[in-house]
Amino acid sequence: MKKKKSAPLVLTALFAALISAGCFIQIPLPGGVPIAIQDMLAMLSGMILGPLYGAGAVVIFLVLGCIGLPVFTGKAGVQVILAGPTGGFLIGYLAGALAAGLLLAALLPTGRKHSTAAAYVIITIAALVATFVLFAFGIVRFMQLTGYEFGRTMAAVLVPFIPGNIIKIILMVMLTKKFRHIVNNYLRQD
Numbered sequence: 001m002k003k004k005k006s007a008p009l010v011l012t013a014l015f016a017a018l019i020s021a022g023c024f025i026q027i028p029l030p031g032g033v034p035i036a037i038q039d040m041l042a043m044l045s046g047m048i049l050g051p052l053y054g055a056g057a058v059v060i061f062l063v064l065g066c067i068g069l070p071v072f073t074g075k076a077g078v079q080v081i082l083a084g085p086t087g088g089f090l091i092g093y094l095a096g097a098l099a100a101g102l103l104l105a106a107l108l109p110t111g112r113k114h115s116t117a118a119a120y121v122i123i124t125i126a127a128l129v130a131t132f133v134l135f136a137f138g139i140v141r142f143m144q145l146t147g148y149e150f151g152r153t154m155a156a157v158l159v160p161f162i163p164g165n166i167i168k169i170i171l172m173v174m175l176t177k178k179f180r181h182i183v184n185n186y187l188r189q190d
Contacts, residue, residue: 007186008053015045015057019093020064020071027164035161036073039093040168043130046097047104047123047176048183054101058094065090088141089157092134100130104176110184119177127172131165 022038042061046054065071066078072090081087103126108114114122135158143153 004186008049011049011183011186012053012056013060015041015049015054016060016064019045019057019061020069023071023073026073035164037168038073039089039096039131039134040172042093043096043100043127043134044172044175046099046101046130047126047172048180049101050105050184050187051098051101053187054097055094058097062090062094083145085142085145086138088144089134089138091141092137095137096130096134099133100126103129104180110181120173123173123176123180124169127169127176130172131169 019038019041022036022041026036042058045057048054049057061071062081066081073086081090104122107126108119108122139153139157142148142157143150146153148156
């Protein structure tokens, strides 16, 4: 029984570690901002762990980066969030994980049976909403700090990432469908 009570904390820490390690898996792009899997892992934490533990994993990741550990893609430290043009995306990680977790908790409760088709549709909607929320935070902050107009911002921070994000959404849907129910067995405090 003791193992089960610590499982949520262990899973939250595990996802924080996965998000942190995601900075080392990236594809460089000519614009300077690489395609990384951290955003996918952050949103996936909310989709699999739920809003509380998923957002907790992202908060741990953000705290680690703010204290100077090299877990952010590029630079480390609180200045990345406060002054960097990509800081909005980091805050978007948290908002996206929370949005996806809340949406799935409301529309796809783990204690009930759902048809496979309905589950895939709801999980896909959650992944799309999380991605939209993440990019909304990132784009707004990027525009504030760079002074770029909307079109130039979209060309810099959205358009080059569309193919990668489509792949990430597909992966998030498949992984969530496969693991959400399994992980929920460890998160429940019966």
